[in-house]
């Protein structure tokens with residue numbers, strides 16, 4: 080097999096060690112005679128896999144005891160409906176959800192939430208996180224929660240964890256961290272709900288992680304489907320219905336890999352080194368462009384454009400010939416995008432940088 084680097088935005092590259100271990104355990108997990116895919120989700124074998132995954136994720140993100148971790152199905156998009164369905168039950172009809180709009184994924188969240196509540200776009204930009212002082216928030220008493228996508232996978236805009244907490248007191252923060260969870264140290268206690276689809280930094284598509292503060296459970300609207308009621312899911316250790324067992328197993332292997340690498344702090348150090356290397360090559364002259372304000376450039380998803388966009392196809396063909404795959408930008412914004420998640424080694428970013436320099440004739 081030729082050596083490649085996979086820059087896909089998701090489903091995305093996974094650590095080689097994890098895939099190798101999964102392959103070795105495919106037919107017979109730890110002498111059980113069964114593949115993980117064949118195990119009852121309530122049996123002792125799978126329960127041990129599940130509990131280890133939950134424990135390791137809690138340790139990696141330092142999730143406080145008063146938060147539950149749910150392993151759900153449905154992907155990131157379904158949370159745009161499930162969060163209002165789960166949080167609005169105790170709010171008067173006409174409650175307002177505040178949003179910070181920073182790109183395509185928060186735009187989708189806004190549209191979906193509008194089916195369930197009033198929506199207030201407190202601030203909007205797709206090239207920077209609008210400064211917090213200018214956010215036009217609903218008065219706290221009328222606000223259900225404040226939703227943000229802390230890393231916009233398509234637009235490449237990432238929040239810095241520099242909130243003015245005094246202004247956010249009394250507010251429930253909901254964060255879509257699908258594309259940067261586990262890549263930087265976060266203070267979970269600042270958030271009411273964190274959610275993430277797995278298929279970028281966690282494992283295969285099909286698992287969705289929800290981290291929710293205890294006091295927000297039990298507030299679902301009557302119409303909330305039981306299998307997606309966070310309290311029922313939490314009370315049943317994510318087994319109210321059959322969870323995505325194989326995906327949880329792979330996620331658990333990724334969590335063990337992360338711990339062996341040195342945990343989230345080490346991932347943050349590596350993410351910064353990789354992103355610095357790549358942005359420096361893009362900024363070296365005006366041959367390439369990244370349009371995001373420097374302080375909010377994503378360390379995970381790096382969109383870029385050729386100054387002369389007629390060279391796009393030649394750029395992508397040359398990249399492919401060098402084993403640099405899936406660099407085409409999202410169809411809604413065009414150009415190119417390099418996703419450099421935790422499992423992307425710095426050698427992959429260096430190979431891309433070498434090619435960027437070669438293509439630019441430097």
Ligand SMILES: Cc1ncc(COP(=O)(O)O)c(C=O)c1O
Pocket residue numbers: 089153154155156157184228230231232233255256257258276
């Ligand atoms: C930030 C973000 N939120 C939500 C989604 C949607 O996830 P899913 O396709 O799992 O519904 C994505 C997918 O790329 C994403 O990047």
